[in-house]
Amino acid sequence: MAASIRPAIMSVVSRGRFITFEGGEGAGKSTQARRLAERLQARGHEVVLTREPGGSDGAERIRALVVSGAAGDWSPLTEALLMFAARDDHLNRVIRPALEAGKWVVCDRFADSTRAYQAAAGGVDPAFVEALDAAVVGPDQPDLTLVFDLPAERGLARALARGEGESRFEGKGLAFHGRLRDGFARIAADHPDRCVTIDADADLDTVAARVWAAVEGRL
Numbered sequence: 001m002a003a004s005i006r007p008a009i010m011s012v013v014s015r016g017r018f019i020t021f022e023g024g025e026g027a028g029k030s031t032q033a034r035r036l037a038e039r040l041q042a043r044g045h046e047v048v049l050t051r052e053p054g055g056s057d058g059a060e061r062i063r064a065l066v067v068s069g070a071a072g073d074w075s076p077l078t079e080a081l082l083m084f085a086a087r088d089d090h091l092n093r094v095i096r097p098a099l100e101a102g103k104w105v106v107c108d109r110f111a112d113s114t115r116a117y118q119a120a121a122g123g124v125d126p127a128f129v130e131a132l133d134a135a136v137v138g139p140d141q142p143d144l145t146l147v148f149d150l151p152a153e154r155g156l157a158r159a160l161a162r163g164e165g166e167s168r169f170e171g172k173g174l175a176f177h178g179r180l181r182d183g184f185a186r187i188a189a190d191h192p193d194r195c196v197t198i199d200a201d202a203d204l205d206t207v208a209a210r211v212w213a214a215v216e217g218r219l
Contacts, residue, residue, distance in 0.1 A: 023148030026158030051108040059086035071171035076122025120183025152177040
């Protein structure tokens with residue numbers, strides 16, 4: 001009797017979704033990233049909530065160098081190199097494994113922050129930043145980027161009122177933060193396929209509703 005051959009049943013895990021939160025200081029990204037992660041979890045998704053710079057052990061050590069100290073401790077070019085060094089570790093140890101396992105990744109800042117902080121506001125050549133992004137991030141771009149928009153003076157005042165030790169970028173002054181806001185606006189305009197601008201000048205529940213509408217509408 002011929003042996004019975006039963007086809008193997010293969011389980012294919014679909015790739016997860018990658019959502020990033022961007023914007024200037026004091027825009028409320030961290031709070032809203034956490035709220036979105038909780039809402040997605042309540043819908044049955046496995047979610048990894050993370051941040052940049054940081055998110056992995058090696059990247060957190062680099063974060064300690066970049067976000068603390070005096071505003072002039074590092075040049076914008078050095079900042080960009082450090083940010084991408086941290087990002088490489090974060091991607092390889094946290095983000096890519098999570099996405100490959102079918103989890104959703106919600107990240108408080110990603111590569112657009114380097115485009116805005118170090119290039120648009122800091123003066124680093126945008127082409128150099130894009131070359132770093134191609135080498136480090138490659139095809140692992142976010143599925144959706146939520147760009148939180150808030151007048152620079154409002155956001156800076158909020159950030160300074162927090163009184164946290166990680167205040168190096170707040171010390172760069174209002175003109176820097178004005179250029180930063182403009183930089184994020186240009187990024188959103190240049191990438192309408194993945195970016196949604198969120199008006200962050202509202203109460204927490206209103207902003208959360210705007211975030212959820214963007215996620216439902218795109219993903």
